[in-house]
Amino acid sequence: MVGAFDFVPAIVLLPFFSFLVALFLGKYMPKGGALAGITATAGSLLLSIWTVLTVAGFTGTATTYQQTLYTWAGGMEGTPLPYELTFGLLIDPLSSMMLLIVTLVAFLVHVFSLGYMNDEGETGLPRYYAGLGLFSASMLGFVVADNLLMAFMFFELVGLCSYLLIGFWFREEAPPSAAKKAFLVTRFGDYFFLIGVVAVFATFGTAAFAGDGSFPALAEAALAGEGGGDVNTLFGLDPQAWFTVVGLLVLGGVVGKSAQFPLHTWLPDAMEGPTPVSALIHAATMVAAGVYLVARMYGFYALTPTTLAIIAFVGGFTALFAATMGVVKREIKQVLAYSTISQYGYMMLALGSGGYIAATFHLMTHAFFKALLFLGAGSVIIAMHHNENMWDMGGLKDRMPTTYYTFLAGSLALAGIFPFSGFWSKDEVLYEALVHGLGGSPLLLAAWAMGLLAVFFTGFYTFRMVFLTFHGKPRTDTARNPHGVRWNVKGPLAVLAVLAVVAGFINMVPVAKLTGLEIEFLHDWLAHGPSGLTSEHYSELTHDYANYSVGTLVGGELGTALISGAVSLGLALAGAGLAYSLYNVPEPVEHTDRLGSAKDVLFNNYYQDEYQVWLANDVARGISRGADKFDQGVVDGVVNGISSVSLLSGSRVRRIQTGVVSNYAALLTLGLVALLVILGLQGGWFV
Amino acid sequence: MNPWIAIGALAVVGIGIPIGMMAVSSLLRPSVPEQGKSATYESGEIPTGTARIQFNIQYYMVALLFVVFDIETVLIFPWTVIYRSALEQGVSLGAVLTPMLVFVGILVVGLLWAWRNGAVEWVKSPRATRRKTERQS
């Protein structure tokens, strides 16, 4: 029977096909290939919905799917390659949910691009749509990958596409350099990832995510003392320590792609790209890829408490750190950029503190409301004739109500105001960190505290942005007479706004705990799937290997959940309230001076760029200079020496070819006699 | 008796006789050096030029063909040796004859080619051709 799973490859291939179409035929098509992209992503979206329904069990019994499509190396009998390198599909609740998110956002971004790019008369549209198509295709390929190597390859493709798209306006000065920065910084993380992939192969002989022979399962067996012989640890480390090393190596790629501290610096610069691209990058694709990867191989991370703790700590710190920087930004997209970093920090915090479901939940809700915010910002930018400075806006509320209300919905979600989706997911993230912190892992409490504090800043900068943009009086002429936007901008905004409001209802943990109703749909969703890939299995693992257990405040789990929710809501409201009092006035002024010297620090993003540039320039240059000396002097010396010796001996060797055939005969005879003597002496022919 | 003694004796005698004869004659004969004695014998003609003159290439061509085809007949010898006994032992005539016919057939193809490409023609040397045309004119 033909089921949804037979069409899963098409989900990936359709956008790829649109990439080809846009690339080669785009200039002959109306709208520069946009329609191809829209059709393809719409098709992918429909197929993803079908897939999700199948996984949910609506269309039959088969609810997961794992299939190797193509073995491109190894696996032949008697070959020296001990590993099989394959392309395969893995469809389980996690990946099918992600498919849905990615295809939905990609589809809406394509539609929105009609308004943002086509209607604005941009040139180079085929290139743009080709990039979008390839971007979506690579992300989808990454999502359905059933092994780490395939995931890595698509991960890199995603990085490449982001480079192409961020640098779309390559004739200007900033975008190419931002693209380069994005590429290089994420590549820096990916080096570690690549080493990690190799380490996984070397250790386990496989990189499959799921199944009995998958590397998380093998790692688990090795730690449990069963079948430890199948695992080769390197450098004489015991399995636990070695797995930590491997996990951290892979985490390098995650930190780079998901813009976690200290590799987050590329992301704000990436705002130089077209706004729909920013939406795609931050909501559904590139940045999400890192977090998704951790979730994908959570069965492995759950085994190594050190890695988990690092993930949680980095996440919590990034959440707070980025939120504080978002407070002072003047440009609307910059604020959103820092909020993205901050929100992904929450997801990492959740993953690190054993909240697999919470992270997935926040990944989903964030995808919706962040896509909404970016598209809304895009709409504002269209209206403002591509001026992004919030201090030039104001009062747009009345002139573009659709944008305003949808943007407001997104902002409420982002700030975590009840009952918008962001509240539920962020609340669950913090709840998980809290209970596991209380349950005997005090380190998590520190991460939790940072996350909690970040809630306040989130509320503040979110509403500062809203008030500055939409409220008050218009501060410039453009703001007084904004450019109108059409259906292709409003449509996606509306869809996303609805989702941003309701997406949280699929997993209302505090309500469930309060009422005892079975409404934790996401829990149930992630609890089924291939054995070893379920949330229950993960919580067992974190419990057994990382000693994560649930601790509570007063009132048991329910009380803790309520207190946690109330505190975070309160902080968010406090932040929003502060913003209200400062900025919801007809003529808001900058209050940053009150921050004193902290202002400079914040404006300069804690001098992150500076120190990295210093690192790159001075330290790295110093090291490079030393390395260069070493390279030029010693390595090159040796290499040049060898090569000149080779060439010299080559020119000597060729001299025996004298051109005189008599000499050849003599040398031939000599050679034969020499062989005869060697073999004769060795074999004792002469005795 | 060791047969080698006989062979050795034969060799000694065989080498000894001519050496002895030459030695004796050189002792007996009078020595009258004269230029005519050391000259190359050319049936009484006075020799001119060196012996190393260019022969017509066709000498070599025919000689080559002869060498090749002559030696190929060597390969027919083993066949002739077994031909009769093979027939007597009941091998069919076709089986005995076919290989040799194929062999000769291949040689014939080669000969045909050589013939058609002028290897067996007694081609005129350029000088001879020139002389002929001069005579006609």
Next chain:
Amino acid sequence: MTAPAAFAGLTALASPMQMGQLPDWTALAPVLILAVTGLVLLLIDSIDADTTNSALLAGVSTLGAAAALAATAWSLATGVGQDGGAITLFADALVVDGMSLFFTAIFTSVVVMVTIASYDYLRDHKHQGEFYSLVLFAASGMALMASANSLATVLVSLELASLPSYVLVAYLKENRGSVEAGLKYFLIGALSAAVFTFGISLVYAATGSLIFADIAEALSGGEFVGIAGLGVLMVAGGFAFKTASVPFHFWAPEAYEGAPAPVSAFLSSASKAAGFAVAFRVFVEAFPLATIPEGINWVLAFQILAVVTMTLGNFAAATQENVKRMLAYSSIGHAGYALIGLAALSAGGSANGNVLGASMAHLFVYGFMNTGAFLFIAMVERWGVGRTFEDYNGLATQAPVACVAMSVFMFSLAGLPPFGGFFSKYFLFFEAIENGFWWLAAIGALNSVLSLFYYSRVVRAMWFEDPSGSFELGSQPVGLYAAVMIAAVGTVLLLPGFPPVIETAQTVAGTLFA
């Protein structure tokens, strides 16, 4: 050959075997097709002695070679000589098995490419009929070499392959380079043939037989070790000549450089493979390591030959100025790699069959990439572009497609992924390590690194350097283009297509040791 054995041979020739099955001699179909095509070409040339109808001649020879290739492929596919054991003919003088068919496939593929390419290369030349028939006679000699099961047939078939080759190298008889090359090739060849024949006579003296299996049995008695050892060494010398291995390689640089480029392609690919085919069979079957007296350590000889050959070939190639001569030396270097197939054997080694198979697979891939490279040279010669690296500068601006093909050949020869040459070399070195000869693999790998230097020089000249003069390439030679493209496509396709090749090669090689 005793008389009754000869009768048996005759009977086998004439009478069909079992009902419903092809008679055994049909297993020789590829050889017969090649030889008959050669004769047909001679006949065509006899009928019209001055013909320069190259389309007819090239067409007939290509058809013949393709038919032989098809027959070989059919035999390989249907398991002739493999499923039911090897087919032996003429009282064990010839054998048709998987290995002989595998090598015949290499020869016939190369002949197809060479004859297609010659269509253009030989235009305006006289004596084309002879050229094509000589190529086919040499090819049938090579195919016979792969099937030889007795030192007598080895000698005859080796000469059948060599004698036409001498003439082919000297084919351009007005060209001093070609004549000089032919002379050197011939003189060294004659000397090597004499050494080889003397070696055979010594082996015969020590064992009293020329059939491989009987030689192996007689040698296991351990008598006449000295004589047999000298004979084995001299026989190895004969093969070293055919495969252009040091110290019998001296003819190769000159012959490849001076010969018409299609002939260079033919010699350096097919002729070399033929030498390896017969060497593999002789040394594995007639002088098997398992039973040969310890004093005859031919593996040591091949180890020395392999190391010296690849090192000398690559080092000398690195400093060449002439592209064709560089390829000639690189061809010597590749002979060194292929020699690993014999040098990395050991008595009772677990991976013996795999090593030999990997070497065979390397020769298969080499057949395509090296032929293609020389045919590209042929095309460049046809265009009248010079021969040195400088003359190739900027060639890509004029002939991008051909230069892409040439770059594929160069990178594949260097063993870079993603081309066929990468896998074949990789497997060769890997199997050598598996069989315990990591140092051979290490030397091979070092040499490969060096080879990258001079191969990339060609690519750099073609693509990155500015032309030193203006090109007048003139017409596009269709046949040459087609042949180069066939080789390029073959080289690329051999990456995904490599598994069946290596599997076939290792299976048929494994049966030799069984």
Next chain:
Amino acid sequence: MVPPQYYLLLAAAIFCIGLFGILTRRNALLFLMSVELMLNAANINLVAFSVYWGNVTGQTLSLFTMALAAAEVAIGIGIILTLYRNFGDVDVTDAASMRW
């Protein structure tokens, strides 16, 4: 009966004479003659040991060797002729334009 070593020695001697000729003579025709000598050394071995082992294999092969020698000479003469035409001599060391 003559012991077989003697034949071997005779063959080896003739082989070495041929080899000596190859190494010292520059005339292409003498080169060819030397090669013939070496081939005949092999023939001596073959015939002698054919008798020693009591089978005709060696003798048969010697016939083949002779035929091959003849074919080789035929081709050799042809190549030497073109050599003469191009280089004006049959000295093998004259043809040395390609080297290194």
